[in-house]
Amino acid sequence: MEITRNLRLTGLLLLLAFLFLADIALGSVRIPLRQIFNIVFSIGSENTTWQYIVEKIRIPKTCTAVLAGCGLSVSGLQMQTLFRNPLADPSLLGITAGANLGVAIIMLAGGSITTLYTIKELGISGSWSVIVSACMGAAAIMLLVLTVAGRLKDNVMMLIIGFMIATITLSLISILQYFSAPELIKDYLIWTFGSLGGVNGSQLYILALAVVAGLLLSFLSSKLLDAALLGENYARSMGLSPQRVRAVIVCSTSLLAGSITAFCGPIGFIGIAVPHMARSLFNTSNHRILIPACCLIGAVLMLLCDLIAQLPGSQTVLPINIITALVGAPAVIWIILRRNNLRGY
Amino acid sequence: MNNKPPLLQTMNLVTGYLSGSKRRIPVAGPLDLQIFAGQLICLLGSNGSGKSTLLRTLAGLQPPLEGIMTIAGIPSHQISSSRLARKISLVLTDSVRSSNLTVYSLVALGRYPYSNWLGILRESDQLIIKMAIEATGIEDFLDRKVATLSDGEVQKVMLARALAQDTPLMMLDEPTAHLDLPSRIQLMRLLHQLARQTDKGILVSTHELDLALQVADEVWLLQPQTGIGALLKRGTPEDLVLDGIFGTAFEKEGIRFDKTTGSFQVHPGNGMLITILGGGAAAFWTKRAVQRLGFSVDEERPTALIIRVWEENGKARWALEQKCGTQSHETMKSLLEALSLVSPIA
Numbered sequence: 063m064e065i066t067r068n069l070r071l072t073g074l075l076l077l078l079a080f081l082f083l084a085d086i087a088l089g090s091v092r093i094p095l096r097q098i099f100n101i102v103f104s105i106g107s108e109n110t111t112w113q114y115i116v117e118k119i120r121i122p123k124t125c126t127a128v129l130a131g132c133g134l135s136v137s138g139l140q141m142q143t144l145f146r147n148p149l150a151d152p153s154l155l156g157i158t159a160g161a162n163l164g165v166a167i168i169m170l171a172g173g174s175i176t177t178l179y180t181i182k183e184l185g186i187s188g189s190w191s192v193i194v195s196a197c198m199g200a201a202a203i204m205l206l207v208l209t210v211a212g213r214l215k216d217n218v219m220m221l222i223i224g225f226m227i228a229t230i231t232l233s234l235i236s237i238l239q240y241f242s243a244p245e246l247i248k249d250y251l252i253w254t255f256g257s258l259g260g261v262n263g264s265q266l267y268i269l270a271l272a273v274v275a276g277l278l279l280s281f282l283s284s285k286l287l288d289a290a291l292l293g294e295n296y297a298r299s300m301g302l303s304p305q306r307v308r309a310v311i312v313c314s315t316s317l318l319a320g321s322i323t324a325f326c327g328p329i330g331f332i333g334i335a336v337p338h339m340a341r342s343l344f345n346t347s348n349h350r351i352l353i354p355a356c357c358l359i360g361a362v363l364m365l366l367c368d369l370i371a372q373l374p375g376s377q378t379v380l381p382i383n384i385i386t387a388l389v390g391a392p393a394v395i396w397i398i399l400r401r402n403n404l405r406g407y
Numbered sequence: 408m409n410n411k412p413p414l415l416q417t418m419n420l421v422t423g424y425l426s427g428s429k430r431r432i433p434v435a436g437p438l439d440l441q442i443f444a445g446q447l448i449c450l451l452g453s454n455g456s457g458k459s460t461l462l463r464t465l466a467g468l469q470p471p472l473e474g475i476m477t478i479a480g481i482p483s484h485q486i487s488s489s490r491l492a493r494k495i496s497l498v499l500t501d502s503v504r505s506s507n508l509t510v511y512s513l514v515a516l517g518r519y520p521y522s523n524w525l526g527i528l529r530e531s532d533q534l535i536i537k538m539a540i541e542a543t544g545i546e547d548f549l550d551r552k553v554a555t556l557s558d559g560e561v562q563k564v565m566l567a568r569a570l571a572q573d574t575p576l577m578m579l580d581e582p583t584a585h586l587d588l589p590s591r592i593q594l595m596r597l598l599h600q601l602a603r604q605t606d607k608g609i610l611v612s613t614h615e616l617d618l619a620l621q622v623a624d625e626v627w628l629l630q631p632q633t634g635i636g637a638l639l640k641r642g643t644p645e646d647l648v649l650d651g652i653f654g655t656a657f658e659k660e661g662i663r664f665d666k667t668t669g670s671f672q673v674h675p676g677n678g679m680l681i682t683i684l685g686g687g688a689a690a691f692w693t694k695r696a697v698q699r700l701g702f703s704v705d706e707e708r709p710t711a712l713i714i715r716v717w718e719e720n721g722k723a724r725w726a727l728e729q730k731c732g733t734q735s736h737e738t739m740k741s742l743l744e745a746l747s748l749v750s751p752i753a
Contacts, residue, residue, distance in 0.1 A: 146505050285526035289519050291508060293501045295468055300519040300572070301492030347508045350525060 067351075070343055074358045081365040085124045088369060090377045091115055119259065122266050126258045127368045128361040130326050131336075133273040133318035135360030136280050136353055138333025139340070140311045143287045143349070145211055148397060149221055151334035152319040155207050156228030157200045158330065159235075161316075161323035162254070164199025166235045168192055169250050170242040193272060197320030203231060204312050255381030256327030258368055265325060272321035277357065279314040284349035286310060291347060329383055331390020332367075336360045338397055363389070412480060413441035414494075414576050414608040415465065420474035422457060422464040423636060431472055433636035434460045435629060438474070440641070442610060444575065447602040449619035449644075450612040452629030453657065457637045458612040459500075461629065462580050465610065467491050479575070492520035496572035498565045498579040504554045510564050511549040514539060517571025539570035543597065559590035566597070577601075578610045583618070591615060595622045616657070620644045620669055630656050672698070679749070680705045685716030689723035696739055700746055712749065714742070 087098045093112045099105075101116040134152065141150040141157075152158045168191055210223050239247050253260075261269055280287075286307045289297045294304045322329065340355040341347065367385040421436030434457035442448060452458045463469045465476070467483060476483040478494050486494070496517070503513065517539065518532040528536075540546055543563045553561065562582050569577055579598070583591040595615065599622040602609045613619055619626060626647055628640040640652050647653045654664035663672050678701040683694055693716050694704050702712075713728040725736040727745055736742040 148505070282524075285519070285522070285524060288526055289516060292503050292513075292516065295463075295499050295501050296497065296503070298468060298488065299466060299492060299495070299497040299499075300516070301487075301489035302519070303488060341507055347512060348526075 067344055071355075071358075074355075074362060078358060078362050078365070081362055081369070082124055082128070085127065085365050085368055086116060086120045088372060089115070089120055090372070090379070118262060122262045123259045123368070124365070125266060126261045126269065126326065127364045129269055129273045130258065130322045130329060131332060131360035131362070131364030132357040133276060133322045133360075134329060134332040134364075135336035135340075135356040136277055137315040137318040139337040139349075139352060139356050140280055140287065140315055141333070142337055143290050144307070144311045145220060146291070146293060147220055148338070149334060149394065150224075151331070152200070152315065153328060153330035153333060154221065154228075155224035156203050156231055157207070157315065157319050158323050158328045159228040159231035160203025161196040161200040161320045162328055163203075163231050163235055164195035164197070164320070165192060165253070165324055166238050166250060167199075168195045169253070170238045170246055190268065192324045193268060193321050196324035197272075197316045200320035200323070201312055201316035203227060204316055208308060208312070253327050254383075256329045256383035256386075258326055258364075258382055259379070261325045269321055269325050272317055276314045276318035276321070277353070279310060279317070281350075281353050283307070283310045283314075284353055287349040288347075327381075327383060329386050331386045331394065332360060332363060334397075335390045335393035336363060338393070339363075411444060413443050414479060415442040416440070416477045417465070417471075418475045420464070420476055421472040421636060422460045422469075423472045424460075424469075425472070433472055435637040435639060436472070436474065438639050440465075440627070440639070442576065442608040444608050445602055445606045446608050446624045447599055447622060448608075448610045448625045448627060449623035450610060450627045450629065451614075451616060451619055451656075452612075452637070453631070456629040456631045458629060459580055461639075462578055462610065462612050466495055466497050466578050468497075489520055492572070492574075494574055495576045495578060496569035496574040498562070498569050498577075498582050500580050500584065503561070503565065504556075508553050509549070510545060510551055510553060510556070511536075511540075513553055513564055514545075514567045514571050517568040517573075520572065535573055536571050539567040542570055542601070543567040558585040559587065559594075562586060562590075562594060566594070570601075574607075576608050576610075580612050581614065582611060583613055583615050591618060595619075598622070616653075617670055620648065620653075626653075628652065628656050678702050679712065680710040681712045681714065682708075682710045683714050683716060684709075685714075687716075687718070689718065690716045693725070693739070693742075696743060697746065700743060702746070 083098070083102070086102060087093070087095060091112075093116065097109065097112055098116060101113055102121070137157075138151045141152060141155065142148060144150070145155075207224055207227055210227075211220055239250065242250075286302060289300050289302045290307050297304060297307065319333075336356050336359050337352070339359050340352050343359070344351055344355050346352065364386075367382060367389055371380045371382050371385045373380065417438055417440045419437040419439065421433050421438070423431060423433035423435070426432050438461075450458050450462065460469070464471050467486075467488075478486060478491070483491075508516075515528060515532075515536055518528055518536065519526070521532060522528055540549065543566050545560070545563050545567055548556065548560065553564065556564065566579075566582070569579075582598075583594055586594065595611075595618045598609055598611060601607060602624070611619075623644050625641060626644045628647060629637045630640065631637045640647065640656070642650075642652075644653075648666060648669065651666075654666065657664060657671070664670075665672055681697055681702040682705050683690055683697070685693075693714060697714070698704060711730065715726040715728065717724055722737075723739075725739070725742045727734045727736065727742060729749070734745055736745065
């Protein structure tokens with residue numbers, strides 16, 4: 063078992079390295095592979111345009127994909143453990159919608175700092191305001207869902223409530239949109255399609271900082287997450303305080319989902335599909351193994367989605383959100399079919 | 408037994424809930440209870456009598472409304488949750504099937520209060536887990552997912568997890584629910600042995616009255632009272648039976664506790680009187696059969712209707728004596744057919 067696990071780990075690492083390079087190599091501008099290598103390993107290229115494209119656009123975008131893949135997967139894993147629900151995920155339970163609302167408030171109701179574009183142009187302070195509002199929005203919705211979850215024992219009911227909360231949040235956003243100027247709405251709508259390409263320079267550092275902090279917090283509390291698998295009463299009987307688990311998970315999930323949503327738009331389905339893949343691939347429920355596994359698989363899947371989004375050989379780039387939904391939604395159907403009865407599975 | 412200090416002691420404990428703005432809903436109490444090492448205590452009571460609430464209160468999962476509770480001599484509110492986890496382990500009715508855990512990792516979670524911040528198990532932890540697995544006999548399905556186990560297997564696994572937690576006190580909330588009869592007996596016997604061999608104090612809430620009477624060192628009987636919280640009668644099971652407390656606690660319309668057999672009678676037995684003469688297993692089962700038909704068996708004096716039971720070449724034979732004459736029967740079936748013509752209920 064240990065051997066197959068290591069074998070799979072090595073395989074995933076190799077796949078990740080390959081996809082990482084492939085994602086840099088492929089794009090609307092054709093750049094020879096040798097040149098790509100030279101630029102990536104900082105030997106330099108004679109063509110400054112190519113150098114610019116690779117350094118300033120493709121590498122940040124690929125790094126963003128890896129960060130988003132890791133962050134969304136781990137936040138999905140944490141929520142599935144916390145709610146003891148195989149279908150819990152930041153986008154399904156409205157956490158992403160909460161982050162969305164935070165961003166919408168800044169973008170649409172922001173007054174003087176009007177569009178996300180200008181916010182991004184403002185540099186670090188602007189990025190921080192988007193990140194903070196997105197994280198706060200995510201945390202607010204997460205706390206709301208948690209309050210309701212305490213009263214419910216039924217998985218399906220929980221999902222319906224999460225869906226309703228997401229709907230209410232999206233309605234609030236619609237009201238904001240209704241009263242906003244058309245040009246603001248257009249910017250906002252483009253943001254909601256989701257994009258990995260909008261993050262560059264200092265923003266990448268901010269995103270990386272937030273995601274790494276969230277992942278670290280999650281990994282350090284992997285023991286708490288293990289005990290939470292048995293439910294609140296058992297967790298308490300083993301000396302674990304449920305408030306502490308909730309606080310940790312709310313902090314790290316809103317940090318992860320909030321920051322990624324702020325910069326890349328709402329990206330769905332990665333958070334729900336990847337934890338299941340990690341569990342079946344590594345055949346464990348130990349979070350010390352699952353968290354790194356989710357990071358690896360999430361990064362691989364996200365890079366793959368990004369590669370597909372570029373439609374290799376064409377000039378068009380599809381919104382990343384659409385691709386993750388196309389990949390993730392069948393995965394959700396597969397989970398439901400495999401589990402048969404969701405209620406007591 | 409009683410010269411040792413109790414593992415757990417309560418004084419004037421009132422269990423219950425706080426509803427909304429400080430409105431108290433007492434469930435049971437005031438209770439003065441003790442659990443000693445090596446004792447198996449069965450907590451009995453009808454549905455809704457507050458068994459689970461009492462168990463949850465004693466386990467520290469919910470605060471008492473009133474009173475004092477000490478665990479190993481320390482007042483419960485002064486014990487940190489991590490220290491309490493080394494004193495009391497639980498088997499609850501909460502479902503654990505959704506956890507996607509394998510049996511081994513579930514049992515290993517029992518070492519949670521002792522492992523370091525990353526949850527890495529030391530060799531001594533592995534040893535205790537192995538002992539817990541052997542004690543409960545679950546070696547054969549360690550690699551299976553909990554979701555694929557039967558109810559009986561899940562209970563054994565949860566018991567193994569509680570054993571791995573290695574606590575002097577153990578509390579189980581209706582561990583025999585949903586189990587078939589052999590599994591129930593097996594589990595209760597296992598608990599009885601554990602109390603003897605490991606010197607743990609074990610508290611089990613259960614609906615298995617006859618099993619509880621057989622294995623318990625002490626029975627706690629919760630009796631709901633209208634208006635106020637439930638009262639608790641405690642004592643050696645046999646004392647409770649002989650004093651009639653056991654019988655009155657469960658007596659409902661038409662259901663009676665039979666002191667001589669230690670079981671409940673399903674059939675009301677208010678029909679025509681009948682006398683059974685004879686002994687052994689055949690007489691016992693004949694009595695059961697005629698009671699099912701609605702007759703009342705009169706043990707003391709002969710009645711108008713008499714059945715004689717005896718054995719012939721290792722087979723039971725019956726003779727039915729009525730005013731109009733005597734018939735003999737070779738099977739219970741023909742006897743019962745003849746009796747149904749007598750029509751006891753009409």
